Amino acid sequence: MTMSILKRYKKYKSMKKCVQISLTICFLFFQNLCLSNNLIILKIDSYHNKHPLRQDSIKLKNLITSKDTTIYFPKNIFELLVKSKKENPEVVIPENKIVVSQNPYRQVTKIGFKIPRKIRVSVSITDMSGRTLAVDRFMSESGTHFYEVAGGKNNVYIIHVQMGTRILSEKFLGLSDMKNIYLKKIEEEETEEDEPRTFFEIDETDSLQITSYATDLDGNPFINEKIIHPNESQIIRFDKFSTYKCLVLMYHKITPGPANDTYERAISDFINDLNYIKNKGYKVIPIEMLDDIYKGNLGLPGNSIVITFDDGFTSDFTLAAPALKQRNMPATFFIVPGWISSEPGYMTWAQVWLLSQEKDSSNRNLFHIGSHSMTHSFLLDMSSQMTPQQYQAFLDYEFGISAAEIKDVTGQQKLFFSLPFGNGANNLQIINTAKKFSYNGIRTSIWNSFTESDLNIWVIPSLPILDFTDIKIIDDYFK
Incomplete structure (x- = not known):
């Protein structure tokens, strides 16, 4: 039993050595080919x-x-x-020698040799055992002659050139997967x-x-x-780069009757806004698409609108969402988790969940739930009232806890943040904290539209739509 194992081990070592030698030969051949x-x-x-x-x-x-x-x-x-x-500068063929050049991309081998005088010439190819595979004979004038060889299925062959009693020989490797060898006489300037x-x-x-x-x-x-x-x-x-632009609209509370506050919008005006957007041919896209555009995975489908709502009012669920769903328009609702199910006039967690489950006509999520911070504080202004360590802990709470609660309820993978009062736009510490808790972008209160090439996902501009806003103003942002 022991002798059998020893024999198999010796056989394995011998085979392994042969494989290593073969691989080394192949590597050296390829390395020489690349260097030449x-x-x-x-x-x-x-x-x-x-x-x-x-x-x-x-x-x-x-x-x-x-x-x-x-x-x-x-x-x-x-x-x-x-x-x-x-x-x-030119192909130089010495006397008494066959010059072999190979083109692995055309899978051909070019053979060149020089004949000193008019003489009968025989060109043949043999395998390593001496078996003749191809032959060509002709009466030649003095000068340089060329042949192309194709086929050979990666085996080694020998080209022989016989001029009278003199024979020149040179080895070469067959380059193509074709089994048969083909020998063709060509002119020096002939190309593929x-x-x-x-x-x-x-x-x-x-x-x-x-x-x-x-x-x-x-x-x-x-x-x-x-x-x-x-x-x-x-x-x-x-x-x-196209001239397409994108404009993010920022709404707050939608009212069933006339608006009573600057930041409110009557439902009749809101429906008029949606109809105007549709009739003008603007594309309403989900905010998550901005992440793909920023990463270069998608392009704007045309001049586009992103619809967002701040604060998480009950009207998001009772008034805004039904009007949007009827028109198959996506939107994002930025909520303050500290107010949800605890403050009057704001949505419950059950309503937040129901919004997150709404589907569009293609069975994709119609609404996105974003974070508007945990307590709706002035994020940047708070830095002057705290030590650096306290301030970072404060930011971690506003971004981290709100993200955890929203994802836990909705199951969303992507999450965007809206700055309360627009405070803290372009602030590096705020941006880094958003990245720390895996946010995909920050919507600001900077009034502007943007093209794909100048989109900064961490400083997304927007336009507030207030009680007195004429919706036609959005056209100015696409000029």
């Missing part, structure tokens, strides 16, 4: 408002030689083999057929024109060009 060719990788991407587009096609043109090639979706990567004119490919040969002094064809978010062709002098691998990025 200056390979440059070009990756071409197109974006519309930071949203990656499908590349329909990409055209690469050598402006010096006028040669070009095109690749089509889903490919977007070119491999350039750069030839140095200084180091290799014109066909779509990602591999492209250039000289180091050449200029390349890259033309990208894609379709933008509006369904229109997005065509762009760039001229480069390639000397290193790089990503070529074409960006298109």
Whole structure:
């Protein structure tokens, strides 16, 4: 039993050594191949408002030689083999030697040799056992001759060139997965057929024109060009930024009759607002979409509106939500958890939960619950009344406890924050505290709209809609 185990162990060690030798040979061959060719990788991407587009096609043109090639979706990567004119001004074939050069991207081997005088020549390929696999014979004038070899399924072969009684031989590796070997005589200047490919040969002094064809978010062709002098691998990025803007609307309490306070809005005016937004063609988007836009995962679908409510009044549930749901419009309700189910005029936790469960026509969450802090305090002003340690503990409470209570009730993954009184916009400590408790953004009271390119998710501007506000004012923010 012990002898059997020892034999198997020795056999394992022998096999392991053979595998290591084979891997080393393959690595050295590939390393030599990479060092002998200056390979440059070009990756071409197109974006519309930071949203990656499908590349329909990409055209690469050598402006010096006028040669070009095109690749089509889903490919977007070119491999350039750069030839140095200084180091290799021309192919030099010495006498009494076969020169072998390999192109792993076309999966062919190029064979070159020089004939000193007019003579009958035989070119043949054999495997390592000496079996002839391909042969070509011709009467040749003096000069340099070239052959291309294809096939071979990654085995080692020998090319033989017989000129009279003299025979030259050289080993090479078959590059393609084809089992059979093919031998073809070519002219020195002959190149591969014109066909779509990602591999492209250039000289180091050449200029390349890259033309990208894609379709933008509006369904229109997005065509762009760039001229480069390639000397290193790089990503070529074409960006298109639309003029679309987004405006966040800030409501507070909705009243069944006429408003009694500046921050209130009558239900009749609110319904008129929603109808105006719809008739003007503005896209009403959920606030969570801003996170994806900020990260570059999505683009604005058009000039867009985000509807938000501060404080968590009962009217959010009884008046605002039904009007929004009837029109399939998403909205965000920023609540003060310390007031929920404890202060008159504000929602209960049951109502908050019911809002968070409402679905739109596509069965996605229609309403988002955000935090308006735990106690509705002036967040930045409180810093002057506390020590640094006390102030940070205060911020942790306002952000952390409110986030925990909202997520516990709603089960939401994303969470946004609205600054009470707009106090603390752009403050680094407040922003870092929001990040600490995994908020996705902060809505401020700064009056403005924004484009995708200038969106700062931690300083989201908004426009308050008050008792006296003419809703037509929103048009000014999209000019």
